[in-house]
Amino acid sequence: MSAMSAGAPRSLASSGQKSIQDILHPLSAEESALNPGSAAEKDLILPNGTPVDTSSPASSSSLLNRLQLDDDLDGETRDLFVTVDDPKKHVSTMETYITYRVCTKTTRTEFDLPEYSVRRRYQDFDWLRNKLEESQPTHLIPPLPEKFVMKGVVDRFSEEFVETRRKALDKFLKRVADHPVLSFNEHFNAFLSAKDLNKRQGLALLTKMGESVKYVTGGYKLRARPVEFAAMGDYLDLFTQKLGTIDRIAQRIIKEQSEFLMELREYGPVYSSWSSFEEDLHDPLEGVSGCVSNCSSALEELTEDMSEDFLPVLREYVLYIESMKNVLKKRDQVQAEYETKLEAVVFREDKKTPVPTDVEKCQDRVECFNADLKADWDRWENNKRQDFRQLLTGMADKNIQYYEKCLAAWESLIPVLQDKQEAEGETS
Amino acid sequence: VERTSLLKMMEISVAEAEKRTGKNAVNMQETYTVYLIETRPVDAASEGTNPVPDSLWRRYSEFELLRNYLLVTYPFSVVPPLPEKRAEFVWHKLSADNMDPDFVERRRVGLENFLLRVASHPDLSSDKIFYSFLTEENGWKETVFETGFQAKADSRLKALNATFRVKNPDKRFAEMKHYGDELQSVISQLLRVRARAADRLYGVYKVHGNYGRVFSEWSAIEKEMGDGLQSAGHHMDAYAASVDDILEEEEHYADQLKEYLFYADALRAVCRKHELTQYELEMAAQDLTSKKQQREELATGTIRTFSLKGMTSKLFGQETPEQREAKLKMLETQIEEGEELVKERNAECEEFVKSAWVDIERFKEQKDHDLREALISYAIMQISMCKKGIQVWNNAKECFSKM
Numbered sequence: 001m002s003a004m005s006a007g008a009p010r011s012l013a014s015s016g017q018k019s020i021q022d023i024l025h026p027l028s029a030e031e032s033a034l035n036p037g038s039a040a041e042k043d044l045i046l047p048n049g050t051p052v053d054t055s056s057p058a059s060s061s062s063l064l065n066r067l068q069l070d071d072d073l074d075g076e077t078r079d080l081f082v083t084v085d086d087p088k089k090h091v092s093t094m095e096t097y098i099t100y101r102v103c104t105k106t107t108r109t110e111f112d113l114p115e116y117s118v119r120r121r122y123q124d125f126d127w128l129r130n131k132l133e134e135s136q137p138t139h140l141i142p143p144l145p146e147k148f149v150m151k152g153v154v155d156r157f158s159e160e161f162v163e164t165r166r167k168a169l170d171k172f173l174k175r176v177a178d179h180p181v182l183s184f185n186e187h188f189n190a191f192l193s194a195k196d197l198n199k200r201q202g203l204a205l206l207t208k209m210g211e212s213v214k215y216v217t218g219g220y221k222l223r224a225r226p227v228e229f230a231a232m233g234d235y236l237d238l239f240t241q242k243l244g245t246i247d248r249i250a251q252r253i254i255k256e257q258s259e260f261l262m263e264l265r266e267y268g269p270v271y272s273s274w275s276s277f278e279e280d281l282h283d284p285l286e287g288v289s290g291c292v293s294n295c296s297s298a299l300e301e302l303t304e305d306m307s308e309d310f311l312p313v314l315r316e317y318v319l320y321i322e323s324m325k326n327v328l329k330k331r332d333q334v335q336a337e338y339e340t341k342l343e344a345v346v347f348r349e350d351k352k353t354p355v356p357t358d359v360e361k362c363q364d365r366v367e368c369f370n371a372d373l374k375a376d377w378d379r380w381e382n383n384k385r386q387d388f389r390q391l392l393t394g395m396a397d398k399n400i401q402y403y404e405k406c407l408a409a410w411e412s413l414i415p416v417l418q419d420k421q422e423a424e425g426e427t428s
Numbered sequence: 429v430e431r432t433s434l435l436k437m438m439e440i441s442v443a444e445a446e447k448r449t450g451k452n453a454v455n456m457q458e459t460y461t462v463y464l465i466e467t468r469p470v471d472a473a474s475e476g477t478n479p480v481p482d483s484l485w486r487r488y489s490e491f492e493l494l495r496n497y498l499l500v501t502y503p504f505s506v507v508p509p510l511p512e513k514r515a516e517f518v519w520h521k522l523s524a525d526n527m528d529p530d531f532v533e534r535r536r537v538g539l540e541n542f543l544l545r546v547a548s549h550p551d552l553s554s555d556k557i558f559y560s561f562l563t564e565e566n567g568w569k570e571t572v573f574e575t576g577f578q579a580k581a582d583s584r585l586k587a588l589n590a591t592f593r594v595k596n597p598d599k600r601f602a603e604m605k606h607y608g609d610e611l612q613s614v615i616s617q618l619l620r621v622r623a624r625a626a627d628r629l630y631g632v633y634k635v636h637g638n639y640g641r642v643f644s645e646w647s648a649i650e651k652e653m654g655d656g657l658q659s660a661g662h663h664m665d666a667y668a669a670s671v672d673d674i675l676e677e678e679e680h681y682a683d684q685l686k687e688y689l690f691y692a693d694a695l696r697a698v699c700r701k702h703e704l705t706q707y708e709l710e711m712a713a714q715d716l717t718s719k720k721q722q723r724e725e726l727a728t729g730t731i732r733t734f735s736l737k738g739m740t741s742k743l744f745g746q747e748t749p750e751q752r753e754a755k756l757k758m759l760e761t762q763i764e765e766g767e768e769l770v771k772e773r774n775a776e777c778e779e780f781v782k783s784a785w786v787d788i789e790r791f792k793e794q795k796d797h798d799l800r801e802a803l804i805s806y807a808i809m810q811i812s813m814c815k816k817g818i819q820v821w822n823n824a825k826e827c828f829s830k831m
Contacts, residue, residue: 235649238649239646239649242642242645242646242649245638245642245645246639246642246646249635249638249639249642252635252638253632253635253636256628256631256632256635257632259628259631260625260628260629260631260632263621263624263625263628264625266621267618267621267622267625270614270617270618270621271618273614274614274615274618277607277610277611280796280800281796281799281800284799284800284803285803288803288806288807291807291810385652385653385831388653388831389653389656389828389829389831392660392824392828392831393825393828393829396821396822396824396825396828397825399817399821400817400818400821400822400825402817403814403815403817403818403821404814404818406810406814407811407814407815407818410807410810410811410814411811413807414804414807414808414811417800417803417804417807418804
């Protein structure tokens with residue numbers, strides 16, 4: 001089994017003999033819940049068709065799979081590139097919507113072709129995310145931009161809105177593509193390569209309902225949350241708070257800047273009307289008017305940039321954190337189920353019979369989940385650091401650019417103002 | 429041609445302001461501010477001895493009295509204005525309270541400016557009342573009242589307030605008055621919008637201070653990102669704090685504009701006074717013409733102009749030749765006096781036009797120079813503000829990049 005060897009981590013996720021539809025994630029609860037006492041070994045099959053050895057609680061093969069997958073993704077080792085671009089409006093009798101072009105370049109053997117170019121709409125991205133959440137419940141799935149926008153408040157077809165959304169969708173796919181497990185997901189593959197996604201979406205509606213209910217109403221009581229996961233939960237709560245505060249501050253600044261802009265737009269022209277009845281002062285006053293106008297435009301750009309680039313990223317992270325908290329809850333549920341079942345078994349009278357396999361399966365699930373989550377958490381922390389470094393540096397840059405534009409305007413005005421005083425040898 | 433102005437001989441400054449309490453005219457307790465006027469002969473300082481300056485305290489109402497005196501005594505001069513009596517065009521952080529220390533300080537500067545302007549004015553600087561204002565603490569008020577300027581002021585004031593129509597308005601003065609109107613209107617608007625903009629700018633800067641706090645809180649829950657965030661937060665605090673100095677400097681620009689807002693008023697006052705002189709000339713001329721006509725009628729017996737006397741004499745019988753003689757004699761005297769008056773008023777008018785126009789030209793040059801300077805220093809202020817902004821955000825950027 002290629003999965004067992006340390007050298008070739010990349011060839012894991014082929015569909016093997018089974019069709020894409022029939023292959024379920026080995027840890028998806030569906031199977032075991034439906035067939036509690038059945039030959040459980042059959043269900044634990046890796047995506048490439050090889051069975052998993054469940055004789056030991058934490059089957060080494062599945063653990064190794066996860067641990068070996070390399071997190072190292074600099075440009076040289078990356079073999080899957082995805083971009084979202086070229087938004088286009090589609091008008092039909094039923095509805096109007098936007099599609100985006102999704103381009104893929106890859107050397108992975110899981111893909112039939114090295115390049116793909118398909119058109120997808122937001123619905124399709126939503127479908128993909130749901131499928132990922134279903135099929136990879138132990139992983140942190142990146143967020144999508146907000147689904148619903150209030151009609152009448154936001155223009156869904158304005159250039160700014162579409163561009164903001166495009167950037168977020170692009171980021172979403174890139175994050176999935178960079179993920180060592182998610183990027184090999186069959187739904188992701190289908191999303192990138194299939195000409196027509198519509199058929200597959202039908203199934204999503206049926207399976208999604210059942211799936212989401214399962215983990216939440218697991219009903220098992222958790223004894224003690226491991227410290228590291230408790231810490232994650234606490235951190236996420238605090239972090240969400242801070243993000244919320246930053247969002248409010250940024251919005252307030254944009255509001256104040258917009259009102260300042262309104263005043264500037266009235267202020268500049270007054271100098272112009274003054275210049276109209278002055279002789280000597282005509283040029284200086286006209287110059288000041290022009291300067292204020294330039295500063296106004298620069299401010300408008302700054303405000304727009306902050307609205308379009310800064311706020312959406314903050315909000316994306318809030319959504320990300322929400323879905324992460326859900327994954328943490330699921331983990332708690334899986335652990336609780338294991339603990340409950342184990343307790344029932346521990347208190348049985350006959351201590352000689354071996355531990356039943358469903359308890360072992362539970363333990364397996366707990367350990368796999370924890371391992372996946374820890375790995376994803378580290379990756380998430382890294383990405384978060386980079387993302388916020390970029391976001392805040394970007395904010396600083398935009399402000400610097402604004403001030404530089406204003407500076408240039410005022411500096412170029414000085415000679416105009418000093419025109420008559422050159423003889424007196426004045427310097428600015 | 430520059431006549432020696434007082435400023436060339438004397439250093440003048442309004443050095444301090446102090447609060448006093450005392451009883452006012454109706455024996456009620458009041459608090460008011462007094463300003464210390466310091467004067468020193470120019471030569472004394474240059475000799476290197478640096479003697480203690482002469483000084484006296486004056487309150488705002490005394491400055492007003494001085495200015496009113498100058499307005500009446502030199503009606504053809506564009507008299508420098510006083511700083512505003514009450515704070516206007518304020519943005520929210522500035523207090524509209526006259527007792528507020530910032531207001532008092534800006535008023536001190538404004539009063540000093542007023543004295544320097546008067547002291548460098550070719551006509552006003554040599555005025556004795558002005559000189560004693562600067563040098564004689566006690567009894568100055570009585571001296572001013574003794575000039576009897578108030579009587580002139582009252583009658584002129586009444587005339588100025590009355591609406592009158594000049595038959596042949598002087599084009600130049602009409603244009604000047606119109607310019608004064610426009611200048612006043614545009615500067616008012618400018619000051620109003622500027623104050624609103626200052627309010628908004630204050631808000632923008634201050635809200636950034638909230639970043640300081642939240643970055644600090646956030647850094648507490650982070651490991652590697654913490655230091656960068658914390659120091660960036662400090663820069664945000666510095667950014668928020670920087671707006672106070674920025675807006676204080678801008679206030680100085682607003683004060684420069686305000687001076688010319690009030691100067692516009694002074695300019696218009698000169699034009700109005702010219703109109704009055706012209707009107708009085710026209711009235712005297714009109715009166716003379718009518719008297720001459722009356723004489724003619726009396727002499728020839730034809731009645732062209734209506735007069736009550738004429739009508740009653742018609743109704744109640746002709747007057748006697750002796751009565752006619754008496755009347756004619758009276759008219760002749762009146763006509764003589766009238767001609768003198770017209771000559772006087774004509775001379776007044778010509779004199780006024782000459783002097784006023786000299787001062788208006790002087791004022792125009794001063795205005796162009798001063799406002800240009802004001803715009804330059806405003807631009808320099810903006811440049812400084814931009815440079816500070818760039819520096820702060822570069823500092824923050826450095827901290828962010830270390831996250």
